[in-house]
Amino acid sequence: MSKDTLYKNAASEILKLIGGKENIVSAAHCATRLRLVLKDDSLIEKDKIENVELVKGSFLNGGQYQVILGQGIVNKVYAYFALEANIKEMSTSDVKNDAMQKLNPIQKIARVLSNIFVPIIPAIVASGLLMGTLGALKAFGLESMSQTWWWSMLDWFSSSAFIFLPILVAFSAAKEFGCNPYLAAVIGGIMIHPSLQNAWTIGGGYKTMPILGGIIKMPLVGYQGTVLPILLVIWIMSIIEKRIRKIVPDVLDIFVTPFLTVLLTGFLALSIVGPFAMLIGNGISIFLTFAITKFGIFAGLLFGGTYSIIVITGIHHSFHAIELTLLAKTGANTLLPIWSMANFAQGGAALAVYFKTKNSKTKSIALPSALSAFLGITEAAIFGVNLRFRKPFLAALAGGAVAGAYVATTKVAMNAIGLTAIPALTIVKPGSMVNYVIGLIIALTVSFSITYFLGIEEE
Template structure:
């Protein structure tokens, strides 16, 4: 099968994990595609064509490149001729993400095209970080909030996934009657390993949030440590019954820790960033190293325990109660709505902000009831994409559709959504129907998960032991319904 850019499309998923992108892409592209080769004079022509279809040099605000993609910030997105861009042999896919117009070209080629493009356009070369900063200026308030939450929570997902997988292993061991080994050294170690990320979750969030809010990460970690200090009751392991102490004669401060919580530490570090920056402005430079950390920790620590933490706990509990109520009372209807709408939310990129909500659910209820619904929506994209593979007569689209459909089984949906289903439109509608039906099923069966960020087949490992069978059935239903719905609607070749 001729390589026509399937792998670069699949690599879009790795956009939030740039450390993996280059190595994995290089291995796969060499194995399956034999590399991408061009004559040197063609790089100039390719750059000219790209410039022509993005509105010319004057439409570029900034430009950079990653391992596989050109990353452009454009003045006017309406000037882009996306259809003509996608027809270029060198272009393997285009999409808008986080205010950046990204053009997938490929490893070893993108840097040469970029060099020609910047030379022709007369613009300076920039880093991807600089382009991201420039792109953020074009986002609306909701997109900026979603990006902020994504920047904070995506980096800590590996730790949560590891903890969730270990919880899943312990759950499976219990299901198969191995509780008798709960006193052994290996069981005790697995139990500690599985709960560590949740017990110290405020510290993980604090470090990540400090980088985003621009404050000292070590001071942030210290404040998070105050919020989970052993002197406070451990809310993660000992429940929510707690004592209070009178502060300043008027504030009843709960002697309750914030283990496993997300919203309290997020708001605390946001406030801390202003306290630290404000203190640094008024403290003499010679005393900065002494007074700024002291004042920051004192003020933030007090506000965290006496004001922000308790208030944020109430808000977090309210969010969890609302979602739990919606799923419990609305049941199938909630599953239909959430499962059907999720893929449309993915297009906007706002779905990354859901990690905060899911972590809050885990902290409050001990189970993530949203992720199974998202998982159904994801695999439904694969069912619809496979139907498109069978229906289309376009050889290039066939080459993209089959591996893209398979990738959804492992939680990678962007290739199917942006590369196939949205182009034909009807497969995307079919996937929404499949996601809705699958979502309704997992809600009806009360399927729950123990972590965030993992869907498809890998998601089985973080599914509650009592829910595992129904999770698999739900995936089969979502895929089948999406496939049948798309086959019934068909695809129009001109739509792609």
């Protein structure tokens, strides 16, 4: 059978087993998966779909039914799928918009936060790598060179993303909330204006300025490195801008709308919303820092053991905001190492399935899924392998819990967000490197051993 025939047959079978073209709301594909939003998810014949040749697994998450086909295959299957279903070429963002309509409120919030923070992850990763470089130089005793031009430049480069974080978040949030991203960037600039105190160097406390006849004592503090204040402010700005645009005549819109939007949003940002949101953000940071510092082993067990369950719900996308807040406030991301252990454990369980199974198709899915999880991408391992056989998933939860407890107890920390498992070695703080690697070994050993010992039940 030719490859084209394989692709065509797979597309035809998948279409039939999801309820036919009448059940499709939208369809697109990413690098490895067919992404479908369906009218009625109950029509999906999941077990039969996963037995279709070329299909490596499938799962329903975030309002989308995703069929794992693999890189280089999915686009070819999709071409036949779109032709047979008579649908036009769509982007993954189109599918995401349709999928949003099927989510519950908590999932929608998580998806919104994901859409805001995922685009800025490269900037945070770059800064984290630069911080790691500086940390490594210090570890090798080169701190005496801190007065050199290149050291100063590395220092500027590594801190800029966090200093100007409100502007990055503002721009990305404005796109998600449907308001002007350039006005949002101006608001972000207002919140880190050099006339305000630096949030990292306040020391003796905030200076205040009485406004509105002394009714409000506005803290003269900048919001460098903060996340929650700018998120709330830009959400409010989106409401203000849309309301103003509705009542301002078109001929005056270009003058009046930006003027009033910046004026009103800027005032609310500095006087009410910013201070309130900063209190909440500080509270979250204090709580998490306290939990990991005082109850490290229990926090690690809990977070590491439940993270993969949270991944299934899709709510984990919202954790970027919490991690950024923690990173900005304390200079260390102590949550990401725990997530990393959970991800690596999923890879260990999938690898054990590869060695344990006698089914050639399961082997062909398990090994690449394990390797993907070792690189921090766990969907294939979780949905394509471990959940299917149940015991490997439970073994991975155990591996994540034990390894999570270890890295929490040994205070492993990272300089950025967005990378887990092996790629995260590049953003681990130099003093944490050995314990991070030990944690990965624990995650792999525990999940692999339990899966191999318990075995898997195959039809």
